[in-house]
Amino acid sequence: MTEAAAPVVRPGLGRMALYVLLGFSAGLPFYMFSTVLALRLTEHGVGLVVIGFFAWVTLLPTFKFLWAPLLDRFDVPGFARFWGKRRGWIMLSQLGIFTSMTAMAFTAADxxxxxxxxxxxxxxxxxxxxxxxxDAWRIELAPTQDEQGPIVAANLWGYRTAMVAAGSGALLVAGSAGWTDAYLLIAVAAFLPFPLLVAMRPEVEGGGGRWVALVTGIAASIGILAVTAAVTAAIGWGVLDLAVWAGISEKTNVTRAVLGVCLLPFIIMALMLPKIRRAPPTAWFRKSPAVGPYIDIFWRYGLGALAILVFVSLYRMGDVLALTLSKPLVKSVGYTLFQIGRADGAVALLSSMAGVALGGWLTTRWPQAWTLTLGAILAAFGNFGFIWLAHQAPGDVVLYIATAADQFGNGIAGAVFVVYLSMLVNPRYPGAQYAFLSGFAFLLPRLLAGASGSMQGVIGYDGFFLLSGVLSLAAILFVPIIGRMQPRAPDHETI
Structure with missing residues (x-):
């Protein structure tokens, strides 16, 4: 986190356009299994506590470090032979997104x-x-902070544009044609980048013909998708049986239990740190391809790693909590799907893009501590805006102001946060370490989000959104600490 002046390196327009496209690909589905799904369940009469439980679906991205090493180590058959490792996994993922969202469309009656x-x-x-x-590809292509700022902004432009388009478009279509058509529309839109990737030039020299690679890749993908669905169904069945056995229902207040679970990762990591810091480069857990990339974070930062993880957990916590109940709150005040959809259209899109652009620009000119502090303050005020909205008579202007404040704050906070996480990563393990850090950043917030319905039942909407904003501001207390941290010098480990 040095603040010495350095020449600004600007990535080319082609690379910027590529990451707008990749951000768009990832952003379209997000609202469909989070905010839009919460509104869909609300329309079907599902209670807030159960809707809160559905927020635990968003926990899955926090555990991406469990399978991220597989993406660094293995190729997708067929696709990788022509388009390379990273694009191969992206193409498989797009097929998975399309089939999953189509299935959600045809089960939209819930x-x-x-x-x-x-x-x-x-x-x-x-x-x-x-x-x-x-993310792994981005860190490989842009290893410095000066390169990361513009490319992160481009990626988040695509991501947030897609999120807003998905949320607004889905709600407008659902209001007129129903939820099935809404999910089918977004599924088709999410798949549009796939043929563009297919048309791109090969990455692997002598990788064979394009069409042979495509057919082989699709055949392999069908098998991978089927196995993944079967394993997920089996695990889900077991989890539901366990919940029934434990007596968990829509009347259960799980807040205390969730808070207890939130403390466990910090306790475990604190106990392990002394052994990790003393470990030589030949220690099995430092050499292991499965856990070595994650151990490296604690080996390099020591006790500072705990402060980093507390900070990243707090920084986006308010936004995650607000995301869970913001749309149910707006709906309860008296706004229609059409009104919410319009607000999630141009207003949210322009506000979000402005925040991302400002955040990306500031990371190339301001000290990192300043940009992180500004992002936390603006994100908190965006959350407080929902308290103001709840006490106003329903009207488009009120909804637009609250939406703009929320999206602008989220945009700038998201941009500076992604750059901060990227600079913590050891370039030797870009995919695995970024997956761990970005995943852990949302682990505790999304655990608490699953208890949001229970929390709202106790403290009400005002108390809930006040708490979410205060938690964002609490992250500022750690900025002076993390701003002075420097990683430990490498000891020439051979892995």
């Missing part, structure tokens, strides 16, 4: 919440896998 949950989890899994591959 007659079985278990089936709805299954396809939502699959959609979250393949969306996350696409992000892992794209």
């Amino acid at each position: 007659r079985s919440l278990a089936v709805t949950a299954l396809f939502a989890v699959l959609l979250a899994f393949w969306t996350t896998t696409l992000e892992v591959a794209a």
Whole structure:
């Protein structure tokens, strides 16, 4: 985190356009298994506590470090032979996104919440896998902070544009034609980048013919998608049986239990740190391809790694909590799907893009501590805006102001946060370490988001959104600490 002046390196327009496309690919599905799904369940009479449980679907991206090493180590048959490792995984993920969202479209009546949950989890899994591959590629292509700022802004422009388009478009279509058509529309839109990737030049010299690679890749992908769906269904069945056995229902207040679970990762990591710091480069856990990339973070930062993880957990916590109940709140005040859809259109899109652009620009000119602090403050005020909205008579202007404040704050906070996480990564393990850091950043917030319905029942909407904003501001307390941290010098480990 040095603040010395350095020449600004600007990536080419081709690379910027590529990451707008990749951000678009990953952003379209996100609202469909989170915010839009929460509104869909609300329309079908599902209670807030159960809707809160569905927020745990968004936990899946926080565990992406469990399978991220597979993306660094293995290729997708067929696709990788012509388009390379990273693009191969991106293409497989797009097929997974399309099939999962199509399945959600044809089960849009939500007659079985278990089936709805299954396809939502699959959609979250393949969306996350696409992000892992794209993030690893981004860090490889742009290893410095000056390069990261513009390319992160381009990626988030695509991502947030797609999120807003998906949310707004889905709600407008659902309001007139129903949820099935809404999900089918977004599924088709999410698949549009696939043929563009197919048309791109080969990455692997002598990789064989394009069409042979495509047919082989699609055949292999069908098998991988089927196995993934079967394994997910089996695990889900076991989890539901365990929940029934534990007596968890829509009347259960899980807040205390979730808070207890949130403390476990920090306790475990604190106990392991002394052994990790003393470990020589020949230690099996430092050489292991499965856990070595993650151990490296704690070996390099020591006790500072705990401060980093507390900071990243707090930084986006308010936004994650607000995302879970913001649309149910707006709906409860009296706004229609059409009004929410219009607000999620141009207003949210322009505000988000402005925030991302400002955040990306500031990372190339301001010290990192300043940009992180500004992002936390603006994100908190975006959350407080929902309290103001709840006490105003329903009207388009009120909704537009609250939406703009929320999206602008999220945009700038998201941009500076991605750059910060990227600079923590050891370039030797770009995919695995970024997956771990970005995943852990949302682990505790999304655990708490699953208890959001229970929390709202106790403290109300005002208390809930006040808490979400205060948690964003709390991250600022750690900025002076993390701003002075420097990683430990390498000890020439051979892995």
